[in-house]
Amino acid sequence: MDQTERVRRMTAETGSFRMDCFRFGQGDRSLVILPGLSVQSVMGQAEAVAEAYRPLTGDFTVYVFDRRRDLPDSYTVDGMAEDTAKAVRTFGLERVSLFGVSQGGMIAMKIAAAHPELVDALVLGSTTARVTGAEYRVIENWIRLAREKDAAALYRAFAEAVYPKSVADASRELLERAAETVTEEELGRFVVLAEAAGGFDGREDLQRITCPVLIIGDKDDRVLGPGAAESIRDCLGERPDAELYLYDGFGHAAYDTAPDYKERVLRFLLRYGGSGEKGETPWIR
Numbered sequence: 475m476d477q478t479e480r481v482r483r484m485t486a487e488t489g490s491f492r493m494d495c496f497r498f499g500q501g502d503r504s505l506v507i508l509p510g511l512s513v514q515s516v517m518g519q520a521e522a523v524a525e526a527y528r529p530l531t532g533d534f535t536v537y538v539f540d541r542r543r544d545l546p547d548s549y550t551v552d553g554m555a556e557d558t559a560k561a562v563r564t565f566g567l568e569r570v571s572l573f574g575v576s577q578g579g580m581i582a583m584k585i586a587a588a589h590p591e592l593v594d595a596l597v598l599g600s601t602t603a604r605v606t607g608a609e610y611r612v613i614e615n616w617i618r619l620a621r622e623k624d625a626a627a628l629y630r631a632f633a634e635a636v637y638p639k640s641v642a643d644a645s646r647e648l649l650e651r652a653a654e655t656v657t658e659e660e661l662g663r664f665v666v667l668a669e670a671a672g673g674f675d676g677r678e679d680l681q682r683i684t685c686p687v688l689i690i691g692d693k694d695d696r697v698l699g700p701g702a703a704e705s706i707r708d709c710l711g712e713r714p715d716a717e718l719y720l721y722d723g724f725g726h727a728a729y730d731t732a733p734d735y736k737e738r739v740l741r742f743l744l745r746y747g748g749s750g751e752k753g754e755t756p757w758i759r
Contacts, residue, residue, distance in 0.1 A: 481524045483517065486539075486561035493561040495539040498524040499531035503747060504567050507538045508558065510576025510600070511613075511671070513620075513628060513656055513664050515540050529736045533744060537565070545666045551577070551674050555584035559592060568592065571747035573739060575599040575729045576697070577667070580674055583706075586687075587679035595747035597688045597739050599729045600695060602702035603709050605674040609698050613668050620664045625656035628664075635696050636727045677709050686715035686746035690728065690738065697726040715746065 480500075486493045494517050499505075507527070509516045516523065517540055527536055542557050558581055562570065572593045574582025579601025586593040602609060612635050619628040629649040633642040687710060691703025703720060710716040724732040 481520045483520060484565070486564040488557075488560050488564055491542045491544060491557060493539060493542045493557065495537055495561070496520040496524075497535060497537050498527075499534050499536045501530070501532055501534035501536075503534045503743075504570040505530060505534040505536045505743065505747075506562055506567070506570045506572050507536060508572070508574035508578030508581050509538065509540075510578050511616075511664070511668055513625070513632065514652070514660055526730070527736055530740050530743075533740070534571070537562070537567070537570075541667060545663060547666070549666050549670050551580045551670050551676075552584055554670065555581045555588065559585050559589050562592070569594055571595045571597070571743050573597040573599065573743075574601065576601055576726070577671055580671070580676055583676045583679050583683065586685060587676075587682040590682075590684050593685050595686050595688075595743055596683065597690065597742065598703075598706060599690045599735075599739075600692065600698070600702070600726050601706070602698045603675075603677050603680060603705040605671050605698070609702070610672050612697050613671050617665055617668050620661045620668070623658060623661055625653040625661065626650060628661075629653045629656075636725060638694070638723060638725045638731065641725070641727075641731060680706060680709035681711075683710070686742075687713075687717070688739070688742040689716070689718045690721070690735070691718075692721040692724050692726065692728045692732075694723055695726045717742065 480498055482497045484495055516538060523538055530536060539558055539561060572582045572586060579598040582596060583598060586596045615631055616628060619631060629652060633645055633649055689703050689706045693700050695702055703718060707718045721728045721732050729735055
């Protein structure tokens with residue numbers, strides 16, 4: 475059976491909110507993926523994501539979580555982290571490997587710090603320890619375009635910041651077609667989620683993380699800045715189970731554009747993920 479035929483869409487019902495997710499893979503271990511900001515829900519890309527992460531599906535059952543359905547008017551990254559941790563547990567997941575990219579990485583580091591019993595290994599892709607004024611400028615422009623309801627300009631600006639120029643140029647027609655399907659509700663939702671990045675500070679949270687951490691970034695990150703990945707490594711300190719890898723030329727979306735990205739994540743998770751029972755942290759030295 476083809477991988478894309480095995481994608482299962484689900485909804486976490488917590489009693490106070492609902493959060494959509496999809497699942498694929500047949501592995502004995504559980505991997506939770508938290509995507510970054512997007513104009514439209516990741517749920518519409520479920521089959522494509524499952525195909526992209528095929529290398530992990532023999533060892534892991536993969537769960538990809540969207541943000542909650544009904545957003546509060548003001549939503550913080552801390553709030554997203556607590557909601558996501560609650561949603562993860564509704565599926566009976568008690569010990570997972572956690573992989574977050576961009577804003578999803580900010581959420582992931584908050585979860586790993588606040589709920590160490592839940593996370594056995596952490597991968598942080600194209601994210602940062604904090605968002606200051608300089609790092610927020612690109613996102614502020616996206617927010618402005620979303621408020622102006624200019625979906626076409628928003629998609630162009632998003633692609634130009636996130637992808638290398640060659641990829642952005644090649645995707646122009648696809649992005650134009652996608653922009654035509656964007657609704658006002660989706661633009662409003664994007665604004666709420668994007669505003670949460672302003673003033674984000676995960677430095678103290680990073681210092682409380684006890685599980686192994688892989689940080690992956692790119693020297694050409696035009697969203698959060700070229701030093702974003704290093705800012706995380708600096709907060710973690712000189713730990714033997716905290717690894718940093720930097721690409722060069724694949725952009726903020728290296729998780730999509732670097733050909734060996736998924737295999738690199740898999741090698742790290744096989745080395746560290748699933749190494750202890752619930753509540754144990756045998757990697758602490």
